Every structure is written in C-alpha cells, then in structure tokens.
Amino acid sequence: MKALRRLFLIPALVITASVAVLMSATASAAWQPKKPIEFIIMAGTGGGADQIARLLQGLIEKKSLSPRPFIPINKPGGSGAEALRYLKDKAGDDHVVLVTLNSFYTTPIIQKNLGVDISQFTPIGRMALDTFLLWVNTDQKDITNLDNYVMKVKKAGKNWKVGGTGTGQEDSILTAMMESEFGYKVTYIPFPGGGTVAKNLIGKHIDSTVNNPAEQNEFYRAGKSKPIVQFTEERMQAFPDVPTARELGHDIVYYMQRSINGPPGMSKEAQDWYINLFKTLFNSEEWQKFCVEDGLTCDQWVAGNDLAAFHKEQAARHKALIEKVGAAAITGQ
Amino acid sequence: METILVSLGGGLAEAVQPLNLTMIIIGCVIGLLVGAMPGLGSVNGVAILLPITFLVPPNAAIIFLAAIYYGAMYGGAISSITLGIPGASTAVATVFDGRPLAQQGHADKALTAAATASFIGGTISVVLFTLFAPPLAEFALRFGPPEEFALMVLAFATFIGLGGDDIPKTIFSILIGLVLATIGLDIISGKPRLIFFDVSGFLHGINFLVLAIGIYGIGEMLWTLEQTKGQVIVHKVQTSFRAMFRNIRDVKHYAGTTTLGSILGYFVGTLPAAGATPASLMSYGLAKTFSKNPDSFGKGNVAGVAAPEAANNAASTGSMLPMITLGIPGSPTTAILLGGMIIWGLRPGPLLFSEHPDFVWGLIGSLYIANLFTLLINLAFIPVFVRVLTMPFTILAPIIFTLCIVGGYAPTQTMHDVWLMFVFGLAGYLLRKLNYPVAPAVLAIVLGPLAELSLRQSLLASQGDAMIFLERPISATCIALAVALMLYPSVRRLLERRKRAAATE
Numbered sequence: 001m002k003a004l005r006r007l008f009l010i011p012a013l014v015i016t017a018s019v020a021v022l023m024s025a026t027a028s029a030a031w032q033p034k035k036p037i038e039f040i041i042m043a044g045t046g047g048g049a050d051q052i053a054r055l056l057q058g059l060i061e062k063k064s065l066s067p068r069p070f071i072p073i074n075k076p077g078g079s080g081a082e083a084l085r086y087l088k089d090k091a092g093d094d095h096v097v098l099v100t101l102n103s104f105y106t107t108p109i110i111q112k113n114l115g116v117d118i119s120q121f122t123p124i125g126r127m128a129l130d131t132f133l134l135w136v137n138t139d140q141k142d143i144t145n146l147d148n149y150v151m152k153v154k155k156a157g158k159n160w161k162v163g164g165t166g167t168g169q170e171d172s173i174l175t176a177m178m179e180s181e182f183g184y185k186v187t188y189i190p191f192p193g194g195g196t197v198a199k200n201l202i203g204k205h206i207d208s209t210v211n212n213p214a215e216q217n218e219f220y221r222a223g224k225s226k227p228i229v230q231f232t233e234e235r236m237q238a239f240p241d242v243p244t245a246r247e248l249g250h251d252i253v254y255y256m257q258r259s260i261n262g263p264p265g266m267s268k269e270a271q272d273w274y275i276n277l278f279k280t281l282f283n284s285e286e287w288q289k290f291c292v293e294d295g296l297t298c299d300q301w302v303a304g305n306d307l308a309a310f311h312k313e314q315a316a317r318h319k320a321l322i323e324k325v326g327a328a329a330i331t332g333q
Numbered sequence: 334m335e336t337i338l339v340s341l342g343g344g345l346a347e348a349v350q351p352l353n354l355t356m357i358i359i360g361c362v363i364g365l366l367v368g369a370m371p372g373l374g375s376v377n378g379v380a381i382l383l384p385i386t387f388l389v390p391p392n393a394a395i396i397f398l399a400a401i402y403y404g405a406m407y408g409g410a411i412s413s414i415t416l417g418i419p420g421a422s423t424a425v426a427t428v429f430d431g432r433p434l435a436q437q438g439h440a441d442k443a444l445t446a447a448a449t450a451s452f453i454g455g456t457i458s459v460v461l462f463t464l465f466a467p468p469l470a471e472f473a474l475r476f477g478p479p480e481e482f483a484l485m486v487l488a489f490a491t492f493i494g495l496g497g498d499d500i501p502k503t504i505f506s507i508l509i510g511l512v513l514a515t516i517g518l519d520i521i522s523g524k525p526r527l528i529f530f531d532v533s534g535f536l537h538g539i540n541f542l543v544l545a546i547g548i549y550g551i552g553e554m555l556w557t558l559e560q561t562k563g564q565v566i567v568h569k570v571q572t573s574f575r576a577m578f579r580n581i582r583d584v585k586h587y588a589g590t591t592t593l594g595s596i597l598g599y600f601v602g603t604l605p606a607a608g609a610t611p612a613s614l615m616s617y618g619l620a621k622t623f624s625k626n627p628d629s630f631g632k633g634n635v636a637g638v639a640a641p642e643a644a645n646n647a648a649s650t651g652s653m654l655p656m657i658t659l660g661i662p663g664s665p666t667t668a669i670l671l672g673g674m675i676i677w678g679l680r681p682g683p684l685l686f687s688e689h690p691d692f693v694w695g696l697i698g699s700l701y702i703a704n705l706f707t708l709l710i711n712l713a714f715i716p717v718f719v720r721v722l723t724m725p726f727t728i729l730a731p732i733i734f735t736l737c738i739v740g741g742y743a744p745t746q747t748m749h750d751v752w753l754m755f756v757f758g759l760a761g762y763l764l765r766k767l768n769y770p771v772a773p774a775v776l777a778i779v780l781g782p783l784a785e786l787s788l789r790q791s792l793l794a795s796q797g798d799a800m801i802f803l804e805r806p807i808s809a810t811c812i813a814l815a816v817a818l819m820l821y822p823s824v825r826r827l828l829e830r831r832k833r834a835a836a837t838e
Contacts, residue, residue: 058675192520205477
C-alpha cells in the first residue's frame, strides 16, 4: 500500500514541480519587446525633447534595461502633428512610444482636422516638468530687465522677431501670453527645433526667444545669451539671480511636461513594462542630476492613470488658454 | 598656430593608442558594410552600436562612432556603383556616373575614384577643421534663413545651368521634384498638403531615399531588362594591382573637381540646415557645369563619381563642427553622436574646446587616422566588390530587387513607402524612355523643403520684403553666383559659336 502511495506521489510531485516551473516561466516571460522600439520625438534635433530622448535612450542601453534598443526618431512636422498622427496610425503597436511636449495638448486643439484624440493614447509616465525663460543675445546691452525689454519691443513693433519651434508649440503660446499681457505684437518665426532657435539667437537672426534652459545653457555659460525673466512660480536653483514674471507683477507661469506615451490600444502588459522601465530611469542618479543641471523639475513620478488625469487637466487648461489669447494669436493668422 | 600643432600632435598620439586604433579599424569596417547596405545607412549603424560604446572610455567611444560614420560615407558609394542602388542618401549623386561606368566594365575605376576622392575630401576637410574650427563656427552662425535660402538657389542653379541637357526638360524635372517635396504637413502651419486619396502615409511626406531607390534601383532594372531583352550579359572586369595604381594615379585628371568638391562639401556640411546630401548634389552640379566636357556626365565620367564622393566625406567632417561648437547636429548621424556625448557627460557647446581639449583633439586626430585606414581597407576590398558584377543579370536582378525593397522599407518601416518606391521605379523608367533627366527631380526633393522653410522664414522676418535676400552680404553673394551659374552655359555656348564662326571665316 505504501509502495502504491509512493507510486502516486511521484507523478504528483512531478506535476506540481512542472506547474511551478511553468508558472515562474510565464511570470518572468511577462511582456518583453521583441524588436527595436521606435522612440518618437515630436520635435526637431537639438531641442529639449530631443536631448531628453537621446539621454534616456543612452541610459536604457547603459543600464541594459531593455533587451531591444530604443531608436530615437524625430517627427517635428506641423508642431508635432506628424508625430501625433503617426502614433495614432500605430494603434495597437507595442513597439512605439512618444516623448511629448505641450504641443501634445495644443496641436490637436488647433488642428481639428488632424483627427487625434490624446485621451486615446496609452499613458506611461511623466519624466519631468520643463521650465521657460526669456532670452536675448548678450550684445543687446540696453536690455537688462523686463521693463526695458518691453519698452524696446513696443518701439520695434512687428519688426521685433521672436524665434520659436512652431505655431502651437509652447513657446508660441508663451509668446502670445506675453503679447496679451504687455499689449504689443511681434513677428513669430518658426524653426525646426529649439537648438536651431538658439543658434539663430546667437547669430542675431532673431531678437529674442523663450527657450528651455537646456537649449540655452551652453551659450549662457559662454556669455553669448542672457536670461531676462523666468516663467516659474519660484526662482530656480540654476538661475538664482533671474526674477520670475510673478515677482514683477505679471502673472505668467508656464510649464511643459515631458512625458512618455504609447499609441492607442497598447497592451496592458507592455504598458506595465514601459512604466516599470521609465520609473527606474526617473529614479536613477543620472536622470536626477540632469534635471538639476537643466532646470527641470523632477520631484514627483506620475504614471499610468494618474498621468491620464494630469493630461486631461492640462488639455482643459490649454484649451482655456488658447481661447483667451485666441488661436489666431498663436497660429499668426 | 603652434598651439594648434601641439594639440593636434596630442590628438594624433591619442588616436594611435592601441585601444583607439583598434576601435578605428573595427569602426571603419563596420561603417563600410553598413554604408554599402541599402537602407541601413550610418544613422542606424551608429544608433545600434551606441550601447557598445559604454564599455570603453568616452574618447574611444566617440572615435569608434566617428569611424563608423566615416566608413559609411565610403561604403555608400559601393552599392551605388556596383548595383546602381544608392546605399545612403549621401551617395545618390554617385549613382549618376558610377552606374554607367560599372556597366561599361569600369567598376574598378569608379570604385577607386570614389575611394580616392573620399580620402582627399576627408583629408582637406579635416585640415580645414583643424586650422579654422572656431572662426568657421562663427561664420556658420552668420547663416540665418536668408543665407540658407540663397544657398539653396545656388544649389538649384548648379543643376539648371547645365549645358548640353534639354533645359525645358530639366526644369520640368525640377518642378516634379518640388511638387513631390510639398507633400505632407505644411512646415509652418502644420496643415496637411496633397494627401492623395486621404492615405495617411502621405502625411509623413515623400522620403527622398524612396524616390532615389525607386528611380535608380527599380527603374534602372526595368531599363536593363528592356535593353538586353532578357539576354544574359556578364560584365568583364579585370582587377590587378597595376590597374589599381593606374586608377589612383588618374586622380590628377580630376584633382580640381575633387578639391572644389571637398571645400564646398566642408562648408555646406558646417551649416546645420544642410548636410552631406545637398553638398554631394551641389558638388556634382558644379563639376558638370565647369567640365570641359559636360555632355559626358551621366554617361560615365569618372569626375562625376569623384565630385560627390569628395563632397560627402568632407561634409561629414564639416557637420561635426556645429555639433561640437554649437551643440546642433548637422546631420541625423551627428544627432546620435550628440546624444552619446551627453551620456558621457560632455556637453557640446562653445566651451567644449576649452573645457575638454583632450576629447576634441582626440576626435580630430582620429579623423586623420580613420581616413587613411578607410582608404586602405576600401582599396583592399575593391576586387571583391567588383566580383559582384561578374554575376549574370538573371541572378543579379533578383538581388537588386530584394535590396530595393529592403532599402525602401527600412527608413520609415511602412509598406506604404515600398509601394511608392515601385511607382517611382515605373515613373523613372518612363521618364528615362522619354529622355527626361531624373537627377534634377532628386535634387529638388532634397532641397525643396529646405528652400521652402528658409524662404518663408526670411519673408516672415522681413514682413514680406524680398529685398532681404539682396541686402545681406552673404546671401547677395550667393544669389549673384547663382545668376552667374545659370547664365554661364549660354554665355559659353555663345563664345564658342563666335569662336567657331571666327575660325571658319
């Protein structure tokens, strides 16, 4: 009888063992990328979004966080419209993610016939909030503060050239906000990417710009450009001597989110894998160091449904902003 | 000057250290293969191999990536010449004369010319880089939208002003290219333009490599099929060391073209907007315009291979200048290099030269060494590459066909582009039958978007006043040169006619 029981026991053990092995196998074989991941940047090369994407790509490789590489691809056309449409057309694809700017909200509002609804996209994680400063070439010696900046712009009128990364991008919104606050009108000239804007400011082809710190830092350090005012709630650690617009009595505060999003209908397993990956990156020493150096705010990790809620609130805020300054002020028509 | 020589000496010493030298050689070989493979190109090569660089110190890493970039510029010519498919966008102009040469059994000549011209282009530009990097960076800054537009006009002029070709047909071909270039989202307002049948693939615009592969790969194959009527032809190739040395010595016949192409390529490369592709096309156009025998271009003139190859290598060095000094990549590949530098903790910008001289000079030193090694490796492989042509067309054609599909699919990874490529192939074949030049269309689709953007930016800045192009010294000079180039062939023809008339009298 004992022998008989033992006879039963062996196959039972074998079965339990194999089930256990199988289960652990499926657990570790949770979703993994099977081919290179397209890392879409909705802006041109050299800009803030581009630098971030390339840094993240590098960190992923350096820390071997992904079995397949991330390939950054720039799709700057039409203030990010090209990238948004591309992502929409990739619905259900688990091997493409987008690094955003605020044109993620504004472009679908301004270009209604694009047919993109961002609430359909798969939220992954928010990497940072980026900040804005007003920059001029150092050679404009008579501009030392916001007051004489505004005076000079008013005098120049439409001959004052403000460079930016495209109508509907955050810098164009901020420019429109300044126009309505100070009561002047400038000429807004779009360039493909914040790096090119910076170059054109240094080369004096434009008169001022609202670049992100990352885009101007090296020129600032070289003494070629200077910040006049920052559009944050409080002075940033990196720019202790530059006043905020709010301090000067002008309520212009504007941030840009840098988040990672997937196409509509990305599988839950893939979404979880990406959330996990980008969370690791967010908490890495390298990323936090980059945030401090570049004047990015990176103190809170927002992912998944929380990010979707954040997107919803921001989209509503941008809609209100656009209505206030008028879409025409942003598109320049 | 002395400090430059000392720094360069240090850089060269750095580059020949065993680890760095190994990286250079491996990088060159990988680059050569990546460049020769249609659709792969240096962008993908550098992107895929970026992670490997974390295993070695930053200096060795950038040297490795730069060597790949460099090798790919050489490699692009190989498939352009042997198969007639441009391996990369920078090698499209190489097909114009490289392919006819190969068909006439002179592939070895074309390949040697490509390698030698690349070497000369690379060397001239790296010397310019060494001596004049800071002032040139300053000069690049002076290029705003009006200057960029004037440069584009100059580029178009090099193609319109070609003597010998049918000028109305050339203009027609340019216009077709320009129309194709407007497809996609408007650069400034973001509104969709010319989205045929509402196919969303058109939103991304027409990728220029798709057009080039279609016209030259598929179109050419159809043409060959018709010409040979299915007969099996085998190209004769002879390769010997003596022939190779003779080919290398032939460089002196097109030394002027090569030097001009190198200098032009370097300058165009330093401008962040342009890069190696426009540089190689402009260099080809100039070589043809100033040739004593412009009619032979497009039918197998060795100078037509040397000019674009010198320019694209020079431009690849040139595009490192804005990357290092301004932090703005001059080409997609340098954009990835830039990403690498950020990860290694190096911030490119005006201060990089003074804050990290070891790094910058190590990179410059490696360019000298990489150039030499790529030349040697390339020359050593020429007999192997030429073997490809000894395959019967019945075997070669399916290979070309497959490579075309891969090359059409790879850049955007959509089937839409593959279908487009077939359409362009058919259209290219028909245009060729009707004796239309297709090269101007290729030029127009590359330069069209750049020209449109800079034109509209300039006019926005000037409140619609076109005088902005003539008021600024650099752009006025470019426009004047463009006008002169357009008139040059007719003036020359007029002078020749008068001379002939005088002779007969």
